[in-house]
Amino acid sequence: xxxxxxxxxxxxxxxxxxxxxxxxxxxxxxxxxxxxxxxxxxxxxxxxxxxxxxxxxxxxxxxxxxxxxxxxxxxxxxxxxxxxxxxxxxxxxxxxxxxxxxxxxxxxxxxxxxxxxxxx
Amino acid sequence: xxxxxxxxxxxxxxxxxxxxxxxxxxxxxxxxxxxxxxxxxxxxxxxxxxxxxxxxxxxxxxxxxxxxxxxxxxxxxxxxxxxxxxxxxxxxxxxxxxxxxxxxxxxxxx
Numbered sequence: 001x002x003x004x005x006x007x008x009x010x011x012x013x014x015x016x017x018x019x020x021x022x023x024x025x026x027x028x029x030x031x032x033x034x035x036x037x038x039x040x041x042x043x044x045x046x047x048x049x050x051x052x053x054x055x056x057x058x059x060x061x062x063x064x065x066x067x068x069x070x071x072x073x074x075x076x077x078x079x080x081x082x083x084x085x086x087x088x089x090x091x092x093x094x095x096x097x098x099x100x101x102x103x104x105x106x107x108x109x110x111x112x113x114x115x116x117x118x119x120x
Numbered sequence: 121x122x123x124x125x126x127x128x129x130x131x132x133x134x135x136x137x138x139x140x141x142x143x144x145x146x147x148x149x150x151x152x153x154x155x156x157x158x159x160x161x162x163x164x165x166x167x168x169x170x171x172x173x174x175x176x177x178x179x180x181x182x183x184x185x186x187x188x189x190x191x192x193x194x195x196x197x198x199x200x201x202x203x204x205x206x207x208x209x210x211x212x213x214x215x216x217x218x219x220x221x222x223x224x225x226x227x228x229x230x
Contacts, residue, residue, distance in 0.1 A: 004165075037221075044123055044223035045158075045166075045209050059217040095166070104213045106156035106171035112164060 002026035002109050004096050009114030012086055022079040022096030022111060029077035030054065033099035035107055036070060036081050038092035038116075048094070049081065050103070064090075086118045124149065124210055126222035133230045137198040140225045142210030143191060148220050150191035154213035157186060157195045160224075161206045169208075170195060197227070205229045 008020040022034070036048040049070040050059045058070050069082040079096050093115050097107035125143040132138040142149065142157075149155055157170040168177050170186035173193065183199045193212070197204055210222040 035219075044126075045211070045221035046123075047211075047219040047221060050217055057217075061218065097166075100171065102172075103217075104152070104154045106154070106168055106211070107158070107166075108168045108171070108177065110158075110165040110167070 002098070004098065004109055004111035006094065006096055006111045006114040009094065009116045011117045011119060013120050014087060014118055016086055017082070017084045018086060018116060020081040020083065020094055020096075020114060020116070022081075024077045024079065024096075024098070027098075027109075029072075030074040032101075033103050034070075034072060034079045035097045035099065036068075036079075037095045037097055037107065037110075038090075039095070039113075040089070040092040043092075045095075046092075050099070051079070052103075083116070086116075088118050090116065091118045092116060122220075124212060124220050124222035126208075126210060126225045128223070129226045129228065131228040131230055132197075132200045134200050134202065136200050137196060138200060138227065140195045140197075140208055140210075140227070142193040142195070142212075142222050144193075144212055144220065145191055148212040148214040149188065149193050151215070152213045153188070155186065155188055155193040156211045157184075157193075158209045158211065159204075159206045160209060166209070200229050202229050 051070045093113040095113045098109040158166040160166040174186040
């Protein structure tokens with residue numbers, strides 16, 4: 001079945017870097033765009049970034065622009081999020097999610113998330 | 121851009137109906153027919169329940185329905201069941217390939 005599995009979360013000091021990965025299976029990965037979405041403790045969901053199916057177009061939330069980089073390897077069905085200059089406010093569960101056929105429409109498959117804690 | 125506004129909690133008894141509202145602006149909810157709703161049991165993957173305001177993905181019971189009026193979208197769950205107890209998030213496309221989510225609503229089935 002269609003599945004997304006995130007990895008790479010952990011505890012990191014402010015100002016440091018962390019790289020998250022998302023392994024996709026059960027569908028043709030290079031046909032769909034992919035998102036990262038996060039949820040800070042006790043807060044709602046926040047959209048973080050989108051990458052197009054072929055990796056050529058990337059979009060970011062203002063809160064992470066210039067610090068985070070989304071990428072994908074279609075040969076390995078893997079999505080990544082490089083997080084640099086991390087701040088305490090980046091502490092959250094990070095989810096990867098697949099776009100629907102119409103990218104603007106919705107996020108139709110999600111992973112279970114990986115926790116990132118930014119703390120000294 | 122601010123998050124969409126949802127009630128923090130709603131509740132209902134089994135068999136009853138509940139409606140969760142999601143209020144945005146003319147730049148997001150009111151400006152596009154790309155409102156979606158997600159069910160989230162803590163620790164699990166969120167599940168898409170409604171997309172494009174009122175469409176249901178395959179496998180979602182028809183007890184779940186969505187609508188929109190001006191800048192407010194709504195999710196209605198009829199015939200409440202115990203397994204419906206979860207957090208529900210709304211989401212709207214906000215233009216320029218950005219999206220806004222609501223703060224989430226905790227549904228309690230009494």
